[in-house]
Amino acid sequence: MKFNSRNLAYNDTEIYWKEYQRFFPEELRINENNLPTEEWWDWNDCSIHLDRMSVSGSKIKVILIHGAGGNGRLLAPYARMLQLNGYDVVSPDLPPYGLSYTESLSSMDYCDWINIIKDFMEQEYKRDGKQIVLLGASIGGMLAYHAASMSENVKGLIVTTFVDTSNQNVRDQIAPNKLISRLGKFAMDSFPFALDSFRIPVSKVSRMKLITNNFELTRLIMNDPRAAGTKIPLRFLRTFLNMKTIIEPESFNVCPILLIHPEVDPMTPFNLSESFYNRLTCKKSCVILEGAGHFPIEQPGIEQMKTAVVDFLIEIENNIESKID
Secondary structure (H helix, E strand, O other): OOOOHHHHHHHOOOHHHHHHHHHHOOHHHHOOOOEEEEEEEEEEEEEEEHHHHOOOOOEEEEEEEEEOOOOOOHHHHHHHHHHOOOEEEOOOOOOOOOOOEEHHHHHHHHHHHHHHHHHHHHHHHHHOOEEEEEEEOOHHHHHHHHHOOOOOOEEEEEEOOOOOOOHHHHHHHHOHHHHHHHHHHHHHHOHHHHHHHOEEEEHHHHHHHHHHOHHHHHHHHHOOOOOOOOOEEHHHHHHHHHOOOOHHHHHHOOOOOEEEEEEEOOOHHHHHHHHHHHHOOOOEEEEEOOOOOOOOOOOOHHHHHHHHHHHHHHHHHHHHHHOOO
């Protein structure tokens, strides 16, 4: 019998995400009274799970994009933060993470993720005409940048990091060691026909132990079979590491960019994002989240995140209204 992923639901059948809530400020925790609405969207042969947190009258829709070792529900407290401030939010699970599913996982590559986000933006804009802002966490930041480079529907881009894997220093930083980042990449590039279909836990090819600065939360994420417990095909990893920017940062003028970088981020230190950020010539701003780790849960960083993101979205709203007038 063919597996039907749509029999699964975070709200009804999953438990790990509930354990995450105690690490967030109380007002951002997801509970039975503020659960996201769960939906499904078909993309090629993928079943994409969506968490939706809507606000009546919102003019902007924020699409939250998770990174490696995450999923849409992991970001739900940040979606709640935006919802409380009057914004529509939708968070897709990118296969093989979360509840999303595809029969052809072994042939999936990083460009599929980019195209999923690009096509999803187009669908959402057609759905209700609301202006789209992308918010990418961890490697979801660079994914959001790539997707924005291919779309006319993005009015703003918010990222927590810029992980540009065309840079050898970045590849060395995100891998467990240089043996994996260099020899491992050489092997994948040299023998894709033999290695592409192999699946490996993401924790074996990344510094997943640094995803948060809280040991207990990190352990939960790494054990979560819908998050860092997921295995990825080497084809996906190979194409991720070989991805070049679609638009060089010096030429990017699609939309304004806000970088909200955690201050205490040993997984992807600020200097890695800073080099890419400094090359951007579009309207941009940067806020350092004090005391926050790669997956920000700490104060005052999380409050600074809210202020910076909401101010950014208000400015986008004002620009939209001024153009209408």
